[in-house]
Amino acid sequence: MPVKLPKYAHWVAERRFLVDPANMPGLDAAGARRIEDLYIDGGRLRLRAITHLSSGDREFKLAKKYAPDNPLIGPMTNLYLSAEEYEVMSKLSGARIAKLRHKLGAFVVDVFEGALEGLVTAECEATNRMAAMKVEIPAWCVREVTDEMAYTGGELARTQKAPG
Numbered sequence: 241m242p243v244k245l246p247k248y249a250h251w252v253a254e255r256r257f258l259v260d261p262a263n264m265p266g267l268d269a270a271g272a273r274r275i276e277d278l279y280i281d282g283g284r285l286r287l288r289a290i291t292h293l294s295s296g297d298r299e300f301k302l303a304k305k306y307a308p309d310n311p312l313i314g315p316m317t318n319l320y321l322s323a324e325e326y327e328v329m330s331k332l333s334g335a336r337i338a339k340l341r342h343k344l345g346a347f348v349v350d351v352f353e354g355a356l357e358g359l360v361t362a363e364c365e366a367t368n369r370m371a372a373m374k375v376e377i378p379a380w381c382v383r384e385v386t387d388e389m390a391y392t393g394g395e396l397a398r399t400q401k402a403p404g
């Protein structure tokens with residue numbers, strides 16, 4: 241029997257990889273976005289602030305990624321917030337993480353900051369599992385970590401250290 245999608249959720253199929261920064265193409269710093277996440281204690285909610293470095297524009301989201309049966313695909317919801325709503329929610333307790341996100345072909349490349357400096361990951365996203373499995377993986381993606389919970393944003397935020 242197929243899994244019922246929660247109301248207002250959409251399926252997200254994503255694959256995550258460790259990156260060898262020495263072997264990847266250069267990143268365009270002007271097109272990067274700074275992402276600041278707060279993984280709120282007591283559930284699966286993530287509060288996100290995105291700053292577009294080229295313009296300084298900011299956007300704010302509250303997301304919930306439901307616990308997937310398969311780490312490759314799972315339901316997710318997003319709610320866009322005003323700056324005032326974000327400010328109120330940003331005072332909640334939880335684990336924080338920051339990174340610069342770059343677009344590189346079919347991938348987003350996350351260069352982590354703070355305690356996780358030196359960790360670089362790449363993700364590709366698709367609308368379904370089969371499409372995600374067909375994405376051509378570049379040589380600079382050195383190891384797939386999709387199935388490793390230690391490399392999820394929430395776990396990285398909570399531990400503040402790269403696995404391994």
